[in-house]
Each structure stands twice: as C-alpha cells, then as structure tokens.
Amino acid sequence: MHILITGGAGFLGQRLAKHLLQDPNLKRLTLADIVLPPNPTDDTRVQSHQTDLTNAAATNALVSSDITAIFHLAAVVSGQAEANFDLGMAVNCDGTRHLIEAVRHQAPGAKFVFASSLAVYGGELPAVITSETVLRPQSSYGTQKAISELWVNDYTRKGFIDGRVLRLPTVCVRPGKPNAAASSFASSIIREPLQGQPAICPVDLNLALWLSSPTSVVTNLAHSLSVPAEKFSDTRSLNLPGITITVQSMIAALSEVAGPDITSHITYERDDAISKIVASWPSQFEVNQATALGFVGDRNFQDIVRAFITEQNLNRA
Amino acid sequence: MHILITGGAGFLGQRLAKHLLQDPNLKRLTLADIVLPPNPTDDTRVQSHQTDLTNAAATNALVSSDITAIFHLAAVVSGQAEANFDLGMAVNCDGTRHLIEAVRHQAPGAKFVFASSLAVYGGELPAVITSETVLRPQSSYGTQKAISELWVNDYTRKGFIDGRVLRLPTVCVRPGKPNAAASSFASSIIREPLQGQPAICPVDLNLALWLSSPTSVVTNLAHSLSVPAEKFSDTRSLNLPGITITVQSMIAALSEVAGPDITSHITYERDDAISKIVASWPSQFEVNQATALGFVGDRNFQDIVRAFITEQNLNRA
Numbered sequence: 001m002h003i004l005i006t007g008g009a010g011f012l013g014q015r016l017a018k019h020l021l022q023d024p025n026l027k028r029l030t031l032a033d034i035v036l037p038p039n040p041t042d043d044t045r046v047q048s049h050q051t052d053l054t055n056a057a058a059t060n061a062l063v064s065s066d067i068t069a070i071f072h073l074a075a076v077v078s079g080q081a082e083a084n085f086d087l088g089m090a091v092n093c094d095g096t097r098h099l100i101e102a103v104r105h106q107a108p109g110a111k112f113v114f115a116s117s118l119a120v121y122g123g124e125l126p127a128v129i130t131s132e133t134v135l136r137p138q139s140s141y142g143t144q145k146a147i148s149e150l151w152v153n154d155y156t157r158k159g160f161i162d163g164r165v166l167r168l169p170t171v172c173v174r175p176g177k178p179n180a181a182a183s184s185f186a187s188s189i190i191r192e193p194l195q196g197q198p199a200i201c202p203v204d205l206n207l208a209l210w211l212s213s214p215t216s217v218v219t220n221l222a223h224s225l226s227v228p229a230e231k232f233s234d235t236r237s238l239n240l241p242g243i244t245i246t247v248q249s250m251i252a253a254l255s256e257v258a259g260p261d262i263t264s265h266i267t268y269e270r271d272d273a274i275s276k277i278v279a280s281w282p283s284q285f286e287v288n289q290a291t292a293l294g295f296v297g298d299r300n301f302q303d304i305v306r307a308f309i310t311e312q313n314l315n316r317a
Numbered sequence: 318m319h320i321l322i323t324g325g326a327g328f329l330g331q332r333l334a335k336h337l338l339q340d341p342n343l344k345r346l347t348l349a350d351i352v353l354p355p356n357p358t359d360d361t362r363v364q365s366h367q368t369d370l371t372n373a374a375a376t377n378a379l380v381s382s383d384i385t386a387i388f389h390l391a392a393v394v395s396g397q398a399e400a401n402f403d404l405g406m407a408v409n410c411d412g413t414r415h416l417i418e419a420v421r422h423q424a425p426g427a428k429f430v431f432a433s434s435l436a437v438y439g440g441e442l443p444a445v446i447t448s449e450t451v452l453r454p455q456s457s458y459g460t461q462k463a464i465s466e467l468w469v470n471d472y473t474r475k476g477f478i479d480g481r482v483l484r485l486p487t488v489c490v491r492p493g494k495p496n497a498a499a500s501s502f503a504s505s506i507i508r509e510p511l512q513g514q515p516a517i518c519p520v521d522l523n524l525a526l527w528l529s530s531p532t533s534v535v536t537n538l539a540h541s542l543s544v545p546a547e548k549f550s551d552t553r554s555l556n557l558p559g560i561t562i563t564v565q566s567m568i569a570a571l572s573e574v575a576g577p578d579i580t581s582h583i584t585y586e587r588d589d590a591i592s593k594i595v596a597s598w599p600s601q602f603e604v605n606q607a608t609a610l611g612f613v614g615d616r617n618f619q620d621i622v623r624a625f626i627t628e629q630n631l632n633r634a
Contacts, residue, residue: 136552137471138474138551146467147468158402234440235453
C-alpha cells in the first residue's frame with residue numbers, strides 16, 4: 001500500500017500522515033506540497049517532495065504506478081483564491097486536473113480522495129442543505145472546488161480513478177498561525193485567547209458556522225478509503241458531518257471551558273470581504289448519507305475546545 | 318456593435334448569424350469554427366475565421382477589443398465527447414476557458430452567451446426539473462458543460478464578463494446530416510422520412526424528450542442579449558422553454574402531418590450506448606424563470622414538423 005498526500009506540509013496533511021502511518025500495512029507514504037513537507041514521525045516509510053501541481057510534468061513525476069490511494073488536500077484557500085483569481089484557477093483547477101490525469105495514466109483505478117468544501121454552496125439556500133441541494137458557489141474557491149468535484153466524478157464514471165469527494169465543514173480549531181482562508185478567524189478566536197494572544201472577530205456574532213474538529217476530519221478522510229465503490233450511487237460527492245454553531249456560542253463555549261476572562265482577548269472589527277464570503281456558506285446540513293457510510297461527527301464545541309487544549313498542552317481547564 | 322459566434326459554421330451558428338444580420342445596428346459579425354464558416358447571406362459585415370479554440374493564442378486573436386457580445390456555441394457533441402474523452406475535455410473545457418480568458422482581457426465586460434445543455438442533469442432526478450435541481454451529469458459532455466457554466470458564472474461575478482447561460486433543450490428538427498450527438502436520432506427520425514430516406518430509431522418508443530425548434534432556440538439566443546444583468550440573481554444559468562414529448566408521439570405527429578405511410582421509413586434498432594446517455598437526460602422542466610425573462614417556447618410538435626417542411630421546401634402536407 002502506497003499512499004500520496006498533496007498538501008502534505010499542511011496541518012491536515014501532517015495529521016492525516018500521522019494517522020495513516022499507524023497502519024503497519026502502509027508500505028510507503030509520499031507527501032507532496034509547494035514547500036517540502038516534514039516527516040511527521042521520522043518514519044522511514046515517508047518520502048517528501050516539493051512539487052508545484054500547476055506544473056504537469058512535476059505532478060506526473062509524483063504519481064508512481066504502485067500508488068493505491070491519493071488524498072488531494074492541496075489548494076489555494078478561499079480568501080487567497082478570491083484575491084488572486086489566476087492563482088486559484090491554476091492551483092485549484094489546473095492542479096487538480098494534472099493530478100487526476102497523472103493518476104488516470106500512471107495509477108489507473110487508484111482511490112482518489114478529494115477534499116472539497118461547503119463553499120460549493122451559495123446564493124439563496126434552503127434552511128438545511130441536503131445531497132439534493134443545487135451548487136451555486138459565490139466565491140472563486142467554491143467554484144473551483146465544484147469544478148474539481150465534477151472532474152473527479154466523471155473520471156470515476158469513466159473508470160479512470162475511484163473517486164471519493166468529501167465536502168469538509170470549516171475545520172476548527174486549527175493550531176498554528178492564521179491563514180488566508182476566509183474562515184481563518186473561526187480558529188483564531190479560540191486558539192489565540194487560549195495562548196494569551198489577541199484575536200479579531202471579523203463577522204457578526206449571530207453568524208452560524210458548520211464546523212468539524214481536526215480529529216473528525218482526519219478520521220473521515222482515512223475512513224473514505226474503506227467505503228466500497230458500490231455504496232455510492234449517482235455521485236461520489238458527500239457532505240461530511242459537522243456541528244452548527246453561532247460565533248457567539250463558540251465564544252460562550254470557550255468561556256465555559258477556559259473561564260470568562262478569556263474573552264477579553266477578543267476584539268470585534270467587522271471585515272466586509274470576509275463576512276460576505278463566510279455568510280454565503282450554509283451552516284445546517286442533513287448528512288444521513290455520510291453517517292450511513294460510517295463517517296463521524298463531533299459531539300459539541302466544548303469537547304472540541306477541550307481536545308485542542310489537551311493536544312496543545314495548554315494546561316487549561 | 319460587433320458580435321462573435323463560435324461554432325459559426327454549424328447549423329445553429331449559421332441560423333443565428335442570419336437572424337442577427339437582420340439588425341442594421343450590427344456593424345460586424347465574426348464567425349469562427351474549426352472549419353471556415355460560410356457567409357450565410359453574403360453580407361459584407363461578416364468575417365469568417367477557421368480557429369481551433371483549444372489553441373489559446375488563436376482564440377486570443379479572435380477576440381478584438383470592439384466585440385460587445387459573444388455567442389459560444391462551439392462544442393464537441395455528446396456522443397463524441399463520450400467516445401473521445403480527451404477531445405471533449407480539450408474543446409469543451411479548455412476551449413471555453415481560452416475564450417472567456419480572451420474576453421476577460423481583450424473585451425472585458427462583454428456579453429457572453431453560453432449554450433449549455435440539459436445534459437448537465439442526470440442520475441436520480443425529480444419528476445420535474447427546476448432551477449433548484451442539483452447538477453449530477455452522467456456523461457462527459459454534461460460534465461464539461463456544467464464546468465463551463467461554473468466558469469461563466471464566476472467570471473461574471475468577478476465582473477470579467479457579462480454571462481448568460483442558456484440550457485438548450487434537444488434541438489429538433491435539425492436539417493442536414495446526422496451528427497455524433499447522442500440525440501441526433503431525434504432529428505433523423507423526422508428529417509429522413511420526410512426526404513424519403515431510411516432512419517433508425519435507437520431508443521425505446523416511450524422515451525420522453527425535451528425539445529425545442531431551431532427557430533425558438535435562435536430567437537432565445539438572440540433575446541438573451543436584451544435581458545438586463547440585474548434581472549439575474551445568484552446565477553446566470555437558465556433552463557430554456559421546450560416541449561415534453563415521447564418518441565412515439567413524435568412519430569405520431571410526423572404521421573399526422575405527412576401521412577401514415579411516412580413511418581415505413583423508420584426501423585427500430587436499439588443502441589445501448591445512445592439509449593443510456595439520452596435516458597439519463599430529463600424531459601420535464603418548470604421554466605417560469607426563463608418565461609418571466611421573455612424567453613419563448615414552441616406550441617406543439619406538429620407545428621415544428623410543419624415549419625421544417627416549409628423551411629426545407631419539402632412540398633409535403
């Protein structure tokens with residue numbers, strides 16, 4: 001078993017790598033990213049490559065014939081794809097196409113797990129998103145994810161790859177630094193206060209989000225490999241489980257877990273660009289299809305905050 | 318006013334050209350296609366170009382800065398896109414992208430009318446398609462049209478172009494020869510008998526189709542230029558009006574118009590590949606949005622057959 005992870009230097013890529021390396025049947029794990037991915041556990045099975053997916057030849061070189069599964073996590077994030085349209089098109093459309101073409105020709109039929117996003121939805125939406133809800137993305141990031149989904153589905157239908165498309169909720173709490181994702185604040189307003197740092201909340205407090213912990217997302221990404229192809233019907237695209245919560249309730253949960261003083265680190269400065277993108281995303285989903293296939297969700301946001309504190313050794317609560 | 322039509326050598330492109338040339342305000346009409354488009358009325362305002370849209374430089378050269386509107390009709394048709402996957406991707410995805418990029422940079426903000434298709438729908442469908450129905454194409458052609466729609470919508474949202482996406486019903490009756498579209502038979506079973514030629518019906522008689530006459534489609538394409546941008550909301554994609562009819566009823570209408578003997582020209586040989594593609598397309602639509610914007614439909618199939626006979630001077634009925 002040889003697995004390739006793109007976006008392997010990223011937070012999710014590194015966590016997924018650690019998770020997959022626990023399996024003794026994994027013979028080789030290739031991590032690729034625009035920067036050279038670290039070996040997360042100094043495991044001899046790991047090989048790292050600095051690869052730009054917008055370069056078709058470099059992407060081809062990445063996909064050896066013994067690869068049995070690919071996790072395509074690499075992407076230009078939402079805020080950046082909106083600010084730099086051409087970069088988003090190059091990485092999120094062309095990069096995905098180069099990769100599925102390489103798999104089609106060099107590792108045909110391999111499992112291809114694509115990390116999509118709730119940003120494929122937008123515009124006037126029903127109260128609850130289901131598998132029947134039309135995709136009307138209102139951001140370039142969401143558009144590029146929706147396009148990649150269509151390719152993964154058609155390449156799968158043609159038998160070129162064995163695709164699985166997981167639409168990830170906003171992942172929270174991410175460790176590390178803020179990034180250019182429009183949803184970056186969702187982690188910042190929890191992570192920074194817990195480390196005694198200031199955080200800015202750029203959206204209305206009553207804005208509702210659809211969230212998943214990193215642990216649930218990594219578990220679900222890995223789980224997707226074990227879902228038999230015949231369990232899917234007309235589409236390989238699935239909405240993953242998550243929890244619906246307002247920004248206000250997130251802050252209340254933080255306060256409940258870490259004490260009321262902690263909220264003094266948060267200031268409120270509305271950012272129209274961020275608000276517009278994030279408010280176009282849905283926050284309530286019916287995910288019966290995903291749960292029937294064994295995908296998991298989180299219990300509540302307090303548990304997510306507690307898990308983050310434990311993982312980061314923050315000595316809180 | 319300078320208009321560009323891609324697919325300008327095709328049947329719809331030529332008819333649209335004739336229609337647009339009736340307007341004295343049209344100063345210039347550029348027709349482009351993979352073969353050199355004829356000048357349909359020997360009009361001095363027409364310029365023809367033999368252009369391969371998969372060539373970005375050639376496509377760029379086509380889009381002069383004075384162009385105010387583009388009709389993008391060029392495409393690899395459904396049956397061919399299914400048989401030659403790479404050609405479909407090159408023309409239907411890359412060709413569209415080259416063209417919208419050229420418009421973005423050389424004629425920014427120009428009206429961009431994209432001919433999409435009911436093939437963007439597929440899989441398990443509701444009895445009646447609405448603007449809220451999810452796109453789950455089950456063919457490479459449908460996938461490529463859905464992808465192009467997403468680009469046209471996002472380029473429009475960004476202000477690069479002023480897009481209008483019309484999902485055309487199956488156009489019937491097309492004059493001329495059969496083509497590689499999976500729906501080609503729908504015209505053949507009417508056109509060939511009326512000319513005393515044999516025709517093969519490759520699908521079940523109870524298969525229902527969603528049809529539009531060439532006249533309605535051309536009228537609707539031209540009309541789309543006059544719809545103000547602010548009349549659209551979250552999407553520029555529209556399902557055009559059509560009529561729902563079974564193959565059996567089409568043949569009955571032919572018989573009604575041209576006499577019962579005419580059906581002796583039709584033989585029945587089921588083709589699984591064609592049946593599978595065509596049966597994945599929906600046949601009933603709610604098109605309130607399009608009719609509210611002034612798009613038109615046909616009255617019944619008998620009228621469509623009669624119009625074809627008149628246009629082609631077939632001296633029938």
